[in-house]
Amino acid sequence: MEQAEAALVEHYPRLVRIAYLVLPPSLGRDRRVLTAHWIVQRSLPRGRTARVPGAGGAGVPVPRGSAAPGYAYVRGRVLRQALVAGLPLRRRAWPRRVQFPPLLPQVWGLRLAPRSGGADELALGRQLSALSGAARAAYVLRALEALPDAAVRQVLAGAGVADPHAALAAADGLGAPQRGTALALLESPEFDPCSLQARTTDLMRRRRHAKAAAAAAAAGLMSGTLLGLPGEGWAPAEAAAPPYTHHPATEAALDPARLQRVEPLAWRTSSRTDFSVWPARGALSGDLALLRRALTVWARPGAAVRVSATPGTPAGPPMGAPQLLFAGVVGRARVVLFHDGVRVVRYAESYEGTDGGPALDFARTDSADAATAGALLVGRGSDGIRYLTAPWVSGASARDLLEPEAEPREMRRDAHGVTEALPSPAGAGGCRSWQAMELAGDGARRLVADLGEIVPARLTWGPPPSRGDVPGAPEEARTAWARTACLLPTMRSNGVREVSTWRYTHQWLPEGNGMAAWLCTRAETWRGTGVRVLAQFQPPSPGPAAASPGVVVARSELSPACGPRDPRVLAGVLWRSRTGRWYVLAAGSADIASVRVSGGVTGSAPGSHLALPAHQGVRVRLNGRLADGTRIPALR
Secondary structure, three states, X not given: OHHHXXXXXXXXXXXXXXXXXXXXXXXXXXXXXXXXXXXXXXXOOOOOOOOOOXXXXXXXXXXXXXXXXXXXXXXXXXXXXXXXXXXXXXXXXXXXXXXXXXXOOOOOOEEEEEOOOOHHHHHHHHHHHOOOHHHHHHHHHHHOOOOXXXXXXXXXXHOOOOOHHHHHHHHHOOOOOOXXXXXXXHOOHHHOOOOEEEEEOOHHHXXXXXXXXXXXXXXXXXXXXXXXXXXXXXXXXXXXXXXOOOOHHHHHHHOHHHOEOOOOOHHHHOOOOOHHHOOOEOOOOOOHHHHHHHHHHHHOOOOOOEEXXXXXXXXXXXXXXXXXXXXXXXXXXXXXXXXXXXXXXXXXXXXXXXXXXXXXXXXXXXXXXXXXXXXXXXXXXXXXXXXXXXXXXXXXXXXXXXXXXXXXEEOXXXXXXXXXXXXXXXXXXXXXXXXXXXXXXXXXXXXXXXXOOOOOEEEEEOOHHHOEEHHHOOHXXXXXXXXXXXXXXXXXXXXXXXXXXXXXXXXXOHHHOOEEEEEXXXXXXXOOXXXXXXXXXXXXXXXXXXXXXXXXXXXXXXXXXXXXXXXXXXXXXXXXXXXXXXXXXXXXXXXXXXXXXXXXXXXXXXXXXXXXXXXXXXXXXXXXXXXXXXEEEOXX
């Protein structure tokens, strides 16, 4: 016990780094940091006289430069817990405590994360995230602990890995780690959960939660007071009717005969071109029993109903008689689509009654227009997704964003405007293809993509004042989107209305390494808040564009950068040339008059570009200034 405790104290940063690297990236950086510390802190054996295996002189592998006899035992316990923490929770399996958020340490009001590294660290992080937990452990033991394969198999077997040989084979997919390079990357600040940077949590969300808690406490106090009053309290008798009785608005909302049905050609003469002018379509649009079930489930969803809503979308009952958009059979389900002026609601029930209870999905669609009301998702299955297209859409085509030079493939649509199945990237594990849909009609061609919601997101190109649709943009737009498409998963399930990207500058790289592009990608939401902004660095690529996706060098959920309110953007990256030299690169939009960095590297440059010699792992602060002296902070 004493030997294990001494090893834990001496090698605590290394053990926490191992746990952080083995834990699944899906936990998020903040929870991975806290879980890694928690795992190491609970890895001591129980009892003061517990015997540590290997302490008697057995040949247990230990890290380079370490002579602590209890280290291997503590490391084994850390690996075992980190691997268990990465297992998904299953109904039939008894959950383990380490699969839940840690009790200690706890941090309130802050998000903690390791400092961001350079492009190589980001690339290694993406490669590790694609491996299983056992394969990540094998790679870390090889590279960070410098253990031979036989010792790696021994440690993995002791940590409970069923097939250490398969884990080593999977780790080989990253290539045999070159000791100097792999060790330098794994020991960089990107993977150091003991050297952290703190950021505030969502202040508006905290404020809303505090107000909701105060309101709930007040309501509970009021309810208790009412229950303590004699008789029936102070309310007049029968002031509130039982739910869903003979109130006119309630009757209209639940009566399928009162559903609003728009004429098929109303969109041609209407002053609006959005979901409010969609006609009622579908082979089951006259099935009053189906429509009544859908309306009743919408008003009073039971425990068996799977309800989902995009962020900021109320999931309450209809406010009067809604508009019917579609009712029909899609795949193995009966699907009904409603619109109430603010939301689109999708009801789906199994056609054969074997796929569980009904599903009810809500999506906010207020302020929609012809560009964003071109299609709605009606079905999602193993064969792909199907859309219901707007009445003004004259043609639909499938376009793979990762193949910018390929022509779009025409998609079949039935008489009601439902498309054939299109492979969806929203649930795919990799990024070998990203199928988007190109819609023609209303005098334009627009590109939309599935981000896991009812309403597909519109994809655009160009700076905020003059954004345009991708099909009509120059070839540069399709090439840039080919290197951007694999970043779209970061926008999923956020109520995204439109994703725009544009190249805000070019920069010549040092040592004649060619010209790099700097791009800004911004995801606008239907609710207006929760906007996500990414700054990309795209170095020159000799091969296909899809083979070298852009590197995210900065991201923000609170910044107005790249948007109509503030089209300026400034970002930087630590970049390594082909000769192995490191440089700090920075680039801003055209109106930035000077750029300056301080910290590990100090320097400035006139104009919107900067390139300074640096060294691996250096940390700098970046800012720019306009011609009138206004300070422009870097995107973060």
